[in-house]
Amino acid sequence: MTKVTNDVYYVGVNDKKIDLFEGQYVVPNGMAYNSYIVVDDKIAVFDTVDAKFTHQWLDNIQEVIGNRKPDYLIVQHMEPDHSANISNFMNIYPDTTIVANTKTFNMIDAFFPGLNVQNKHVIENESTLNLGSHELTFVFAPMVHWPEVTVTYDSKDKILFSADGFGKFGALDAEEDWACEARRYYFGIVGKYGSQVQALLKKAAKLDIRIICPLHGPILKENLGYYLNLYDIWSSYRVESDGIMIAYTSVYGNTKKAAVELRDKLVEYGCPKVVLCDLARSDMAEAVEDAFRYGKLILATTTYNSEIFPFMKQFIDALTERNYQNRTIGLIENGTWAPLAAKIMKSMFEKSKKITWLNNSVTIKSSLTKDNIEQIDAMAKELCSEYIAQSDDTADKNNLDALFNIGYGLYVVTSNDGKRDNGLIVNSISQVTNSPNKIAVTINKNNYSHHVIKQTGKMNVNCLTTDTPFSIFERFGFKSGRNTDKFENTETLRSDNGIVFFDSYINSFMSLDVQQYIDLDTHGMFICSVSEARVMNDKPTMTYDYYFSNVKPKPDSEKKNGYVCKICGYIYEGDELPSDYICPLCKHPASDFEKIE
16 A cells, blocks of 8 residues: 555555556556545545455455545546456445546446446536545547546646556566656557547646556656657657667568668667667567667568568558657668668558658569678668768868758747857748848847847757657747747757857758848847758758648647737737737737737
8 A cells, every 4th residue: 555645545556466568568667557545524446456456456456445444435537557447346335436538338238237336426517526635537549549538637636647658568566667667668569549649638738737647657747748758759750869760670681780780880870879779589568669769760571471470560560550749760671682661651641641651662683792892881871971071070161052041931040148058949040142141130139139130149059850749849949049049958069159049950050250230120130151061861941831730839829819820820809909919928010910710
């Protein structure tokens, strides 16, 4: 028995004997089946445990409540590892009221035919249940990852009972990294349902959550932003870590030689993390986890029975059925007389969204040749273009192709006031001459960056790409660098002028020296020469239209009367918007607001 708070107790169990969870996931450190009790004027038990632990669980409950009887059994999720003891519980406590939604009660009837539940409390979405000082709010979370799933919020102790959300493999006393086993758990079990998890996270964002109590894994009490951020990344299919995964199968060792050659080249060209995975010998769930963790994936396999090697087929099927997307993929194939593997692998991703295919591929005819080595080198250079451009030792610092990425786009202009780095979102940048190359950057005088750049005469322009998340716009567009360290806890790269440039979400950057300043009343225009220009990759530049259509969250304007900022979504409530109104978030004027219809 473990206390979560003064009134909330953990009464779950550890399974140390299990070898495969759900019959497929290797769990060397066992599994935890969590259950909780809220002891108030009324007593509520949250979920049961696996069938193997009936008596241990009932003993845990009795240890907490003694001779009292539970008033409610709240059933959030009907998978048998959480619901198997409903019938046993009701045999011991027959007067208890089962609290669940309609879909759950239908599943109870299916799992426990003949169980005649006398006392039912059917909940609706966002309905409440009062236990005394604790008021519970039930939030439906369909398809996270079953259709009946409900999570529960306790407003007194600020606890989210999160069902399978925020769970992980491993018993509670296992000494292991949370993220690794939680990531493998998430993508193995929940990964297909990213949009449903996103919907749940938006609901959770409106709650003051201090503790998360999942049905698997440890209770989370500290640094909740870390866990919430990871779930946001995973469920939106964004890249979590910088690195490249090479997944291969090899019959006689030649395809493996190609994979190893590529790994060595990637390391040579500055890739910070390369994961080499032999699909025939690796845990498939671990392989799937890494494919989602990193942004670039190389698939290397042989043509086999006019198809591809079985482990590669299994791996790709596991990715696509979990909505693998927003990644870069490269292909290496091997075939002695009729290589078809690349064509087949590519066709398997036809329904996947936002897949970028490498320009360079490799076709091996049995064993590696000198031409294959050159193809692998070209593939490595394409994969590592950002790392090559980031390094002072390998970068082409006079690549004026960077200027072609200037358009009516969105940029982060970085600067330094002598004490710390700064940056802001800018959309008014243009090339004004090409002999010599000169760039015009227009910045609102109210922005701290205008003051800094006018003093220092230096800046970097980072050309944002279409994969830039909204968090970048929040950090660099809605806060002032005068009172905010926008690069706090961030590792930075610097160009020759000593100013920061981005290590992700850009296709190029330019270092600019101010040659002339033009006063434009509310704004100032800096006419600059280019001292350094690097191209990182060939991803498209983020435009205003793309930002509005695909990045900026839709405002929650339902039932509100007023005006919404088209830039950041801030809502001004009122019948009339003052003509001199300035958005308190992004500092844009009234002209960038539109009336809520």
